Amino acid sequence: MFEVLLGGLILGGMYGLIALGLNLQYGVSRILNLAYGEFLIGGAFIAFFAVMSRWQLNPLLSLFASVPIAFVLNWLIYRLLMVPLVRRAPDQDALDADVVLATFGLFFVLQGLALVNWSGDLRGYSFLAEGRNVFGAVVALNRLLAFLGACVLALALFLILRHTRVGAALRAITIDPVAAELMGVDVRKFSAIAFAAGGALAATAGMLVSTFNSFSATSGGDYTLKALIVVIMAGVGRVTGTLAAGLLLGVVEQMGGYLLDPGLTLAINFGLFTLILLLRPTGLFTRA
């Protein structure tokens, strides 16, 4: 029982982890990026190739490559692809429609490139694939690492948003981009930074998840979908809320699977999601 609970928390940490970057992109930059999962898978592939390379690198080292690459690419995507859409959109609804179409197209392009370059084979490697005893429960070290990664990243993000000038600007944009602009915040610049940082978080999450999940060039879409569920549950723009929503989802899924039937985990997931949408349509952690 305790092991199931702990497993649920750790799984939930992973859910929070994969959703952090998306929430930053959607919350601050107001871009619902359907190609998000492709950057996550990109991070996973870079880690995979680092491990499988001649030097058999530690997958953590791959972050030195994948994080800057993802940051720059996402910055470029925002500046070149998204800014024209943001400019011409009369309101957020129109922007959402354009962005969904544009990023959906981007998703196909990136996935196609990934398929051509890396084929569709299922990949995976072993890293910290051992159990550790935590108060009588066995926990996989690689999953624990992803959980800790989620906590550290969420905390860091929280502190940056709370206590730095950049953070204050980002929060201002989240609340009201027009007012922020009037107060002298360079909305385009900070939105681009937030979008790029979201991509970098995706690559980091991809690396951490790849230590225990196998993946292929086509897995990106699944991660986007899961991240989206968590973001909507948490409320757009809520960083710590994202982690909390992820944890809730993980625990409910594991406990439900354990108490009822493992075959029901997906049904439980979506049941919880529907319930939250019905009761709190703006998300669990948004202020009214």
Add this chain to the structure above:
Amino acid sequence: MDRRTFVKGTAAAVGASTLPAGRAFAQAAAPDKIRFGYAITQSGPLGPGADSTTISQYKLWQKRVNDGGGIMLKKFNKKVPVDFVSYDDQGKPDELLKLTERLIQQDKVDMMLAPYATHMNLAAAPIVTKHEYPVIMTTATTAKTYELGPKWPYAFWNISQPNESAHPLSHALGQLKKDGKVNGRVAVVHVALEFGVEMHAAFVEQAKKDGLEVVLSKSYPLGAADLQPLIREAMAAKPDALVCMSYPPDTFMLTEQCQIVGFNPKLMYVAIGGVFPGMKDKFGAKVNGILVYGGVDPNAPGMAEYNKAHQAMFNRPSEAGAINVYGALQVTQQAIEKVGEIDRKKIRDVIAADTFPTLWGDLKYVSQRNASPWCVGQWQNGEIVGVYPADKSGAKPLLFPKPAWS
């Protein structure tokens, strides 16, 4: 007798008696190529699997046949190269049906090749039967073939179906129990898809007949995020064997999580994905002893040349699951050569009656089903070998018990 009949008759007589003249005659009448049509999934989630298991084999076979001059058509005494006409069915059965009709009626291909994945093969079977095009289905495993197979005389089923795949596992455990090596306790888990459900049912039913005790029997959804609780439950039931009727992502996850919780059953089976090269990439020597769906004889005649050609063409090794596809192509080629012309009815009858030596062993079809496909394989010394049927040529003895993980 008019002049044309006279010329024909003379040419035939001369052709029969002397080779050079015969060749001259044949050149006038033989087709310049044999056109094979196929509609297969090239885009969408199943595209990559179709490529590595099936399309790659079609291309490799075409290249190797044409490098040798083509398929020998006795009637014309001439080797004729293989040509392909292909379309992307996008993984949609209705698209596949349209494209198959198009290939047959509009493109007028000489022969058809199989699509990819069980439901697509099932969709194609009635339509190729309607048009009387013999096709060997290479990627379909479903209990439906037992009932529907005989209704589609032009469709042949190459790989191991649920009963044949699951029963040998049960028999093996039953025998081990008789020999006093295990207590006969088995935990069975399956992915909640048609494949998993059918395999599960086939195994559990047979397990009772073989005197085994099914101590856990549960399903999980495709794409499950964490299977550790399920493995824990299985572990707590203290089974001798863990049988997982699994799909690729969960095959990997189950294998890793068994290691993490230190669950080392004496016998462990995973189904689809177990033969993937990625298993060895990820787990290294720990794959040894794991039983898998399907199998292959790595030392079969022609295998070394095949592997070399595959590596040269695609710059990667072949996956064990693709060998049956190549075998089916060899059967098709041999049947055409035996008939000596493109007479699809005769070709169908030859496939139905004869035995064909291939990379995937000697293939013979009974009621259009492969009489003895590789059913269960095992990782031994870092490669996939065939274990069951045990009497099949090239079968290796079962490695028992499975070596410990570490």
